[in-house]
Amino acid sequence: MSTRDDNRLREQIAVYGKSLFDRGLTMGSSGNISVRLDDGGWLMTPTNACLGRLDPARISRLDRDGRHLDGAKPTKESVLHMAMYGERPQSEAIVHLHSTHSVAVSCLPEVDPCDCIPPLTAYYVMRVGRLPLVPYHMPGDPALGDAVKGLAGKHSAVLLANHGPVVAGKSLEAAVYATEELEETAKLYLLLRGQNPRGLTDEQVAELEARFPRD
Numbered sequence: 001m002s003t004r005d006d007n008r009l010r011e012q013i014a015v016y017g018k019s020l021f022d023r024g025l026t027m028g029s030s031g032n033i034s035v036r037l038d039d040g041g042w043l044m045t046p047t048n049a050c051l052g053r054l055d056p057a058r059i060s061r062l063d064r065d066g067r068h069l070d071g072a073k074p075t076k077e078s079v080l081h082m083a084m085y086g087e088r089p090q091s092e093a094i095v096h097l098h099s100t101h102s103v104a105v106s107c108l109p110e111v112d113p114c115d116c117i118p119p120l121t122a123y124y125v126m127r128v129g130r131l132p133l134v135p136y137h138m139p140g141d142p143a144l145g146d147a148v149k150g151l152a153g154k155h156s157a158v159l160l161a162n163h164g165p166v167v168a169g170k171s172l173e174a175a176v177y178a179t180e181e182l183e184e185t186a187k188l189y190l191l192l193r194g195q196n197p198r199g200l201t202d203e204q205v206a207e208l209e210a211r212f213p214r215d
């Protein structure tokens with residue numbers, strides 16, 4: 001990875017982080033973002049950093065084994081991010097937020113742990129698909145990495161119980177779009193609770209998946 005590409009990715013992380021924060025999709029110093037580098041390492045947001053005020057020069061760089069090379073101390077979720085990348089060679093970026101409606105769904109006792117949000121809209125199916133629930137672990141617990149390993153091969157997005165979404169994409173832009181769509185669909189799901197909404201049928205979902213395959 002040339003320094004120029006590395007700098008471009010750092011700028012991108014800061015721009016998307018600010019956009020997400022400014023729209024209230026994560027608060028305080030919650031959330032973290034990573035991108036994969038060509039040398040097998042990663043750029044990750046620093047721990048305790050506000051996504052709205054990232055300094056590109058202080059973004060953490062890790063090598064392919066997860067060793068911290070430079071920048072500020074990386075997010076405490078570095079193991080979680082690396083576990084997800086390990087199962088998803090096609091993914092180039094991961095976004096984790098504490099987006100309110102997604103977190104709310106992650107706290108509901110009645111959600112199906114294999115698929116937390118029904119296929120309410122076509123765009124949700126195209127961007128997110130089936131969303132499994134990862135059992136609760138403390139933030140930063142390496143066990144979270146083990147817990148996503150069994151799921152991330154088949155799912156680009158998972159929902160951490162009582163915590164929030166973790167979404168991978170083939171680019172940072174794609175991961176951000178999918179995270180936004182997940183949050184909006186979580187909001188719809190909560191709005192429609194108790195109203196017996198009509199979701200898409202299995203046939204409609206299969207048709208969308210054939211026409212718009214997710215990475």
Ligand SMILES: O=C(O)[C@@H](O)C(=O)COP(=O)(O)O
Pocket residue numbers: 029030031032045046047048049074075076077096097098139140
């Ligand atoms: O919920 C947590 O504590 C983390 O998952 C998080 O969102 C922010 O942690 P850092 O990235 O270590 O700041």
Ligand SMILES: [Zn+2]
Pocket residue numbers: 030031096097098139163164
């Ligand atoms: Zn978190």
